[in-house]
Amino acid sequence: MNTHSTSTFGHVALIVAHCAGMIDLVALPVWVGTLIQHYQLDPQQAGGLATLFLIGAVVSSVFLASRFQRVKGRWVAAGGYALAAACFGALSQPQDYATMAVLHAVGGLAAGAALSVTHGTIARSFNPHLKFAIVGIGLGVFAVLFLGASPKVIEAAGGYMLFAIFGAVMLLASLVCAVGFPQPEREAMAVGTPATRIPRAVWFGIVGISAMALVQSMTFSFLERVGSDRGYSLTLITGVLVVLGMVNLLPAGLAAMLEKRWHARRVLLAGPVIQALLAATIMNAPSFYAYAAAASVFAAVMIFTHTFAFGLMARLEPSGRAMAATPAMLMVGAAIGPVFGGTLVKTAGYGSLGLAAVLIGGVAVFCMSRLPGQVPTAVAQVPA
Template sequence: MITSNSKRALAALMLAHCAGMIDLVALPIWVGTLVAHYHFDPMQAGLLASLFLGGAVLASAVLAPYFNPDTARWQAAIGFSLSALLFAVAAQTSHYLLLAALHALCGITTGMSLSVTHGTIARGSNPHRGFALVGIALGVFAILFLGAAPPVVASLGGPVLFYLFAGVMAVGALACALAFPRPESGGLPRVTQPRQPVPRQIWYGIVGIACMGLVQSMTFSFLERVGSDRGFGLNAVTGVLIALGFVNLLPAPLAALLEKRLPARTVLMAGPLVQALLVVVIMTSVHFAPYAAAASVFAAVMIFTHTFAFGLMARLDRSGRAMAATPAMLMTGAAIGPILGGTLVQGWGYASLGPVTLVLGVAASFCFSRLPRSSAVQTQEALA
């Protein structure tokens, strides 16, 4: 019997998180490859990424209310297996409509797996720490992927990217089949009481995370393209992506260390504003140094902020159902991001992303201000 606290179970959750969150790592290369190798325009490339993310949103939104730890293991394994197969098929075609259908289906299958993964993490004894640990794994994965994928795709062609995605999904499927935590494990207490409605405050957090996800994907989709179009060069832009991967190792463990030292609501209110200011720098700078500095820490802000959001919201709803909808929270905004970003870039240039992200940042900060303080949540837990 695998316990939830075992190294094998933790490794399975880490690999599942990396596979399910592949868009957070790969979007710049994904959209860039569709533009450079498949010769789609920014709007078409953004739409394909949006279809993947939209499929994930649909799967998560439908399945999260019915999250059941008893079936999570096989749902995760089957979903990633289907994603691996579908990405391998995508590598065989350049037909836009077929690629669109495959992206949507991949999103559905990946979203199913990621939803039950996050629901399982949320039911652990310390969801903040659990999400931080899988975030560290995502940072390591980002270094490996962002360092290897651009030169491989540049030399072997666009279809290789989909083969890489298929390989990542296959590893996630195998890990879930062999070591995904079982519901009867010690760290995942069963919920025996009747299902209660999701606390109302969580909906503010859901909207805030969706706004940050929209800013993240809208900007990240064109992070590689804006650097290339400004003439910074492939090696320089690839170096920035690798640096971004290394920086991404820091926010998750830092969030774990600062869990008791920083008020979660304060972190959540500040995060979207910092994120929006970084977008302004990335999309308006004509010099490499400001672009590189802002781009290197851009994803880290999202990871750090979302770790605090996950921990606070998981403690508001201990059933795991709300956090099983994490893919829907992140990817509702993220699904809109590539197509919205592509439309803005195509119509008004890269700088047009700045004002839009500032508005979204203020909206997200306001939504997070409606969540209760950590001390109030601790009081509720003590009285429960």
């Protein structure tokens, strides 16, 4: 039995790797907004580039998830983020749309591979709920720094600066992973034991999280644009993004504190409902204050709900294979979101995003309802 205990620097490596791989969760409104404002792309084109990055992440995550136990996590993470850094470095130079599309796709493939081994390693920790909450807190800190600084820097220096920042984040993650990426704390199963099938309930959970990720990305991608098109100033919108980043410091820590007090299944049923209502408010808000209030807590709902989902599903499927596919379950929804949202905005206006969020939220609630209230004893192999 593997009894590795992750060192402090190992925890830092997982946090940095999580932040780099989940950069879309933080950066989508700035990403899409920059492509529209500085690169003169329409909403569909801008959303399409973000979608290509996310599709790349899905493809590599699906490929690696079933092979997670046979790869060296440290070198996949370090190499993946190094290649992603090179792609974003190239994007910081003038490129035509076709080249930008290829670089987004390849960057997504690379970052998705690195994030896949990161989440698989977290899933094979002694307490996956707590460890996922810790990296979530790190993502919240990163969000404050990124959302507080990047809009004004990009406004002053030009759109290329967005990709320069992305490249720097990926390069830092590559270096940290090369030095300190940890081994899983526990073995997935005894050597020679055939892999068991992923439980049906876990597949429903995967679809439910994917549906929430779709609502998250299609709304978040146009959060900055809808505010700008309503006439809110860059200062006001940046202020909302900063508050959003600060609020994002809270949900993962709260999820860790409430792990034993709140029933995971109830959290998973409530999360999609609250998320859909907030999305509808953002896209149809009659005033700045309603827009700002809903936008400030929007991403926090996804982080809080996903922490509970990760902990529950990691215990239902203790090999780590399903959770190594976390980037895929998040990004298969997130990948569709920017281009789907851009198409809706282009053809039917921002209000259509709110209606779509409510409908997709209903699918997510149904899927979450298929998860059990607690982990059956036979598969509860992860110590609490």
